[in-house]
Amino acid sequence: MDELVVQTKGLTKRYGDGDSGRLAVDRVEMTVRRGEVYGFLGPNGAGKTTTLRMVLGLIRPTAGSATVLGRPAGEPAVTERIGALIEGPGFYPYLSGRDNLRTMARYRALPEAMVDAALERVDLADRGKDKFKSYSLGMKQRLGVAAALMGDPDVIVLDEPTNGLDPAGMADMRGLIVELARGGQTVLLSSHLLAEVEEICDRVGVIARGQLLVESTVSALRGGRRLRITATPTDRAIAIAMRLAGEDAVQLSGDAILVDVPPERTPHVVRAFVTEGLDVHEVTISERTLEEVFFEMTRSGEHVHAADDLTSSLEAVR
Numbered sequence: 682m683d684e685l686v687v688q689t690k691g692l693t694k695r696y697g698d699g700d701s702g703r704l705a706v707d708r709v710e711m712t713v714r715r716g717e718v719y720g721f722l723g724p725n726g727a728g729k730t731t732t733l734r735m736v737l738g739l740i741r742p743t744a745g746s747a748t749v750l751g752r753p754a755g756e757p758a759v760t761e762r763i764g765a766l767i768e769g770p771g772f773y774p775y776l777s778g779r780d781n782l783r784t785m786a787r788y789r790a791l792p793e794a795m796v797d798a799a800l801e802r803v804d805l806a807d808r809g810k811d812k813f814k815s816y817s818l819g820m821k822q823r824l825g826v827a828a829a830l831m832g833d834p835d836v837i838v839l840d841e842p843t844n845g846l847d848p849a850g851m852a853d854m855r856g857l858i859v860e861l862a863r864g865g866q867t868v869l870l871s872s873h874l875l876a877e878v879e880e881i882c883d884r885v886g887v888i889a890r891g892q893l894l895v896e897s898t899v900s901a902l903r904g905g906r907r908l909r910i911t912a913t914p915t916d917r918a919i920a921i922a923m924r925l926a927g928e929d930a931v932q933l934s935g936d937a938i939l940v941d942v943p944p945e946r947t948p949h950v951v952r953a954f955v956t957e958g959l960d961v962h963e964v965t966i967s968e969r970t971l972e973e974v975f976f977e978m979t980r981s982g983e984h985v986h987a988a989d990d991l992t993s994s995l996e997a998v999r
C-alpha cells in the first residue's frame with residue numbers, strides 16, 4: 682500500500698470567534714502519498730495557505746487533525762523532516778545567497794556542505810556569491826527552495842511556488858519540482874493555475890471555499906480519451922454516435938462531436954458513419970484538459986458555487 686505522508690482528517694480552521702468568524706478551511710480530508718507531486722489547487726482565498734500552515738504546524742486547527750509521516754503536525758521530530766516555502770522566503774538582502782543559507786544552516790545545526798549541495802540543486806551555484814537583493818524573482822524563489830531542501834527533508838511544501846514569476850522562471854521552477862520528485866522527495870504544492878498542476882502533478886486536490894471538492898489523479902479526473910469527429914450532417918452524426926455510445930457519451934463542441942469511446946473503437950465508429958452515408962471530415966483522439974473538467978463541474982450543478990469560483994479565477998489569471 683502507498684504510504685501516506687500527509688493526511689488530514691476533518692481539518693477545519695475558523696478565523697475569529699463564533700458565528701462571526703471566517704470559516705477558511707472546512708473539514709478537509711487530504712492524503713498525500715510518498716514520492717508524488719500533489720497539487721493543491723484552488724482560486725485565491727480558497728483556503729490553500731491556511732491548510733498548508735496547519736500541515737506545517739504553524740497554526741492550530743479549530744477542529745480535526747493533520748498528520749505528517751504518521752505523527753501529529755507540528756511535532757519537532759516531524760518539522761525536521763519537512764522543508765517549506767510558504768508566503769515568500771525571508772532573506773537578508775545584503776548577504777549573498779550562499780551566506781544566507783550558511784546562516785540558516787548554522788542556526789539549524791546543519792553541516793555547511795548542505796549549503797553548496799542545495800545551491801547546486803536549484804542551479805544557483807554560480808550566483809551563490811551575489812547579494813540576495815541582486816537576484817531576479819525567479820532566483821529568489823529558487824533560493825527559497827534551496828533553503829527548504831537543506832536538511833534533506835522527506836516532504837517539501839511549496840505555497841504557490843511560481844507566483845509572480847515570468848514564463849521562463851515558471852518553467853524553471855516546474856522543472857525543479859519534477860526533479861525533486863524524481864529524486865524521491867514528496868512534494869506538496871499549492872497553485873491556482875490549472876495548467877501548472879496538470880503539467881507537473883501526479884495527483885490533485887481541488888479546494889474552493891474551504892472545502893475539498895475532489896481528490897484524484899490528474900488522469901482519472903480528466904477521464905479517458907475521447908474521439909473528436911467532424912462529420913456532416915452534424916445532427917445525423919450526433920444521432921448515430923448516441924446510438925453507438927449512449928446518449929451521455931456524446932457532446933457537441935463547435936462543429937465537432939466528442940464521443941466517449943475507447944480509441945480502439947475508432948474504426949467501428951467511422952465505419953458506421955460512412956455506411957450511413959455521412960461525410961467524415963476529421964477524426965482525432967482528444968484528451969480532456971483539467972480546465973474542461975472544471976467547466977464541466979460548473980455545469981453539473983453539484984459543485985456549482987465552488988466551480989464558479991474556479992472559473993472566475995481562471996478568467997482572472999488568463
Ligand SMILES: Nc1ncnc2c1ncn2[C@@H]1O[C@H](COP(=O)(O)OP(=O)(O)OP(=O)(O)O)[C@@H](O)[C@H]1O
Binds near residue numbers: 725
Ligand atoms: N490570519 C487570518 N485572519 C483572518 N482571516 C484569514 C487569515 N488568513 C486567511 N484568512 C482568510 O481565510 C480565507 C482563506 O485564505 P487562504 O490564504 O488560506 O487562501 P488561499 O487559497 O491560500 O488563497 P491565496 O492564494 O489568495 O493565498 C480567506 O478568506 C482569507 O481572507
